[in-house]
Amino acid sequence: MKITQISVFLENRKGRLFDVCSLLGENNINIRALTIAETESFGVLRIVVDKSNMAVKLLKDNGFVANLTHVVAVEVGDNPGGLASVLKVFADNDVNIEYMYGFVEKFSDKALLVFRFADTDMAQQILAKNDIKVVTEKEIEGL
C-alpha cells in the first residue's frame, strides 16, 4: 500500500520552512513525517500529512512548487537490528532505495519509516512476500 508524500521546493532563504509549516498549521493540517534534503543553494522539503490533497492545493495556491510522490511507510521493530532486518530484505532482493526518513510519531510499539523506492511496485511485492507490515493511507489520516 502506497502513501502520499508532498515535496516542496525551498529556496535557501530565511523563514521559508517556517512559511510552509505555518501555512499548514493555520489550515489544521498535521505533519506526520518530515525530512529536508538540501544543497548549497536550495532544498526539498518532503512531508507526509494527514490531508495531502488539501495540503498540496494549499501550497500551490500560495505560490510554492509542490508535487505528490508515492512512498511506502514501513513498520520496523523499535529494537537494535530492527531497521537492519528490513534493509536486508531490500538488499537481498535488489530493491533500490532513493531515500528514507522516520516518522514524527508512531501508532504502535514499532517505529515507522518512509521509503522512496526507485521501483515502488516491485518494493511492495517484496515487502508483502516477506510479511513486512506497511501502513495504509487511512491509517496515516487517522494518526
Place this chain on the structure above:
Amino acid sequence: MIWKEQVECADPADLKNLQSDYLRKLTAYIYNNCPVYKKKIDDAGVKPENVKSIDDIKKLPFTTKVDMRDHYPYGLFSTGQSEVREIHVSSGTTGNPTLVGYTKDDVKLWSDVMARTMCCAGAEPGDTIQIAYGYGLFTGGLGFHYGAMEMGLRIIPTSAGQTARQLKIMQEFKPRIIACTPSYALYMAEEARDMGIDPAKGNWKIGIFGAEPWSNSIRREIEELWNMLATDVYGLSEIIGPGVAQECPHKDGLHIFSDVFYPEIINPDTGEDVAEGEDGELVITTLTKQAIPLIRYRTRDIVSINYEKCRCGRTSPRISKIKGRTDDMIVVRGINVFPSQIEHVLVGIEGTQPYYQIVVDRKAHKLDEVEVLVEVEERIFSDEIKELKKLQDKIRKEIGSVLSIGVKVTLVEPKTIERSMGKSKRIVDKRTL
C-alpha cells in the same frame, strides 16, 4: 612622447580636411566594393559624390550590430577573403558571432594606433611591456602585441592567467608597463600579497587597463595598491580592437584617434548630435580601414566628448570613460554578455520558463562572477535532489559554453524574480565600477 604628432596634435582645420578627404574616398570605396553598403547608401538616397566633407557624414546611414549579425560572415567586407590576413571572432548575441577581418594594411593601422595608445599612456621606446590580455580570438592580446612591436618595446607575451607566473615574470624581467583588464590588476595584487610580494614595491609603473568598464575609484585602488599610473584604453573589435582611444597621464578623458576613427556623439533615440560635453551614444566611422570598414557604427556605449586641446599637447578629442550602455549588454572579464544569450539557452532546455535574472558581482577575490537565477516551475520540479541538480548542471554547462565564461546557476522559487511592466530587470550589476 607622442607617436604621430602630425595627426595627434594637428590643427583642427587641417584635421577636418584630412577627415573629409578620407571620407570621400571611403564612401566611394565601400559603395563600389560592398553590395550591402551600396544598397544601404542607395536606400538612404545618397550618392557617393554628394559626400564632399566630413560634415556630410550625417547623410550616410548608421551601421548597427544587427547589420553585422544579418550579414555574417562576409556581407560587410569590402575586400575578398584572399586579401584578409587575420580574423577575430567574438561571441554573438543569439545567433551569429561577430567576425572581423584585417588586411595587411589594416594590421599596419592597428599597429600604428596601438603604438599611439602606448605612447599616450607614457611608454617610451625601449621599455618592457607585459601583455596579460588574452592572446587568441580576443583582440586584446594581439592588438597590444602589434603596437608594442611597432613602437619598439620589449614584449613579454604572458597572455591572461597563471597569476603566480605573471608575478614571477614581473620580478624577474622588471617590465615597466602592464596591460590587462582592471579586475585582473586588482586580483593580481591580492595574489601577490598571498605570495609575500608587496605590490607597492612591484615593477609595473604604468598600467593600460581596459576591455571592461571601470571607475575612478577602482583606478585609485589600483594606483595605491601597485604604486603605479593606471590608464584607461578603449576599443571594440568591430572598429579595430583596442586602440580606438587612450588616456594620457593627465587622466582627463581618452584621446580618440579621430583622424582614422571619426567620432560622433548622438542621442540614441533621435540619431541627432548632442551638444559637446553632453552624454550620448558614441558612433564611429573607420575612415581608412580596408577589409571591413564601417560607416557610423553605433557602439551603444554612452560617453561625452571634449574637443579642447589637452595639456599633453594633443588636439585629438577626448571621450569620457564609458558611462553606460544603450542596450543591456554587460562586460564580464572582457567578454560581452547579452541577456538574450541566456534566454536562448533557457528556452532551449525543456521545462524552464524564461524567468531568470543575471547577477554580476565582484567578490572579495576581485574577479567578476556571474550568477544566473532561474525560477523552478512545477513540471520540472522533482522530489529527488539528483534530478534538480542534473537540471542545474545542464543549464550551467550550456550557458557556460555559449558565453565562454563559467557561471553559477541557482534555482529559485517561482515568482521570486522581480517582474516589471517596462524594461524587465534581467541584470543586477553589483560591481562597484
